[in-house]
Structure formats: structure tokens, C-alpha cells
Amino acid sequence: MNRHALQLAALAGLLLAVLATISPAFRAVCVLDRDALAAGEVWRLWTGHLAHFSTSHLFVDALLFVLLAAALVRAGERSLVRALFVGGAVLSVSLLFCDASLARYGGLSGLNALLLGRLAMRWFQAGGRQRVLGLALLAVAVGKFTLDSVGLGGPSVEFDSVAVVPSYLSHWVGLFWGIVLPASGQVKNIFSAVRRSIQSRSVAERKSRRSRMRAMESA
Secondary structure, three states: OOHHHHHHHHHHHHHHHHHHHHOHHHHHHHOEEHHHHHOOOOOHHHHOOOOOOOHHHHHHHHHHHHHHHHHHHHOOOOOHHHHHHHHHHHHHHHHHHHOOOOOEEOOOHHHHHHHHHHHHHHHHHHOHHHHHHHHHHHHHHHHHHHHHHOOOOOOOOOOOOOOOOOOHHHHHHHHHHHHHHHHHHHHHHHHHHHHHHHHHHHHHHHHHHHHHHHHHHHO
16 A cells, blocks of 8 residues: 555544544444444444544544554555554454453554554564664563553543543553564465465375376276
8 A cells, every 4th residue: 555545544544533532422333342243243343443432542542553653654564554454353352352341442552552562573673773672662562561550550541431441451462463463474474385285295196196097007
């Protein structure tokens, strides 16, 4: 996807996120809801990341998202949209699987953690000084997420309702998938190699059968 198309996609996503934040009715349609998802509303695997529970929640998440996405593109990321599409879905499924008490989820913080992990891996794989930056970024993220998880990080945003609480698990799950997803190309290569091996073996077996049949006919 070229830069112009990427900018248009980002603008469309931002507009949807604003609408999913200021409109309670639209937010209800977008938020990741366990029961609604079980009823077949699969779009929530992606739209849940657009729904926020206050304007400050949206502002902080959107600002971090733009900064991390821009840094990734600058670091040579060529499959950002695909990473967000796949990462958004696996992040949502992982959250619901890992936290049985989670009924609803919304916000970009999990995807931001995913982008952060992906950026750290990009820098680490680049080697040299960037490898140090990648390790430092991971260390800062792990430290921040740990403090948040034990209640020492302090609230970064305010929500419209006291019933809404941060999901610190989404940060850890997002970071995990951000580190793992860059290996998807290697997994694809492995599957391709296995497929070629199977095809080669099938060809060899067919040749062997034909040779045996010719030998039997000659006899």
C-alpha cells in the first residue's frame, strides 16, 4: 500500500474511532463484546479497538498510535495494514481467551503495544545502534507494563464511567503478538519448504511406480 492510500486508511480509521467514542449507540455496535461476538458479530474483533470510553482515552491512544505507526513506516515496515488486520483479530481473541471475566473491551492500547513490540523487533533486527534502541524500548515497555499491572503506574487517562477499568492484560498480549508477528514471513517460508518437499516426494513416488510397472511389463 502506497503512502497516500495509507494516509487515507488512517484518516478513515480515525474518523470511525471518533464516532465510536462520541456516539454511545455506535460504540455499542463496535466495542468488543463477548456475548455479541459469540452471536456471530465477528466485526467486533477489529472495531473493538476503535471504541473508546472517553475523549481523553481516544486522544492518548490515537496520539501513540500515530507516533508508533509513523516510526514503523520509517523503520521500513511494508505490511502495516496487514499487521493491524491480523494483529487486531488475534489480540481480541487472545484477550477473551486469557481473561474469562472480560465481558467488553475497547481501545487502541493493545494495538499500540503490538506496534511497539513490532517496532522494537524491527530495530533489533537492523543491528548496530538500532539493536540497542530496540532492546531499550522493550525494557521500558516491560517496566511500564509491570508497574501498571501491580498498581504503581498511575492512571494515564480518565474514563466516562467508574465501571470502566483498564485492561493491563491487553498491553502484555499486544506486546507478545508484536514480537511474534514479524516471524510470520519465516513461518510462511517453512510451510513453502514443507510443501515443496511433499511435492518432490510425490513426484519421486510416481516415477518409482512407473519404473516398477515398466519392469513388470518387461518381465
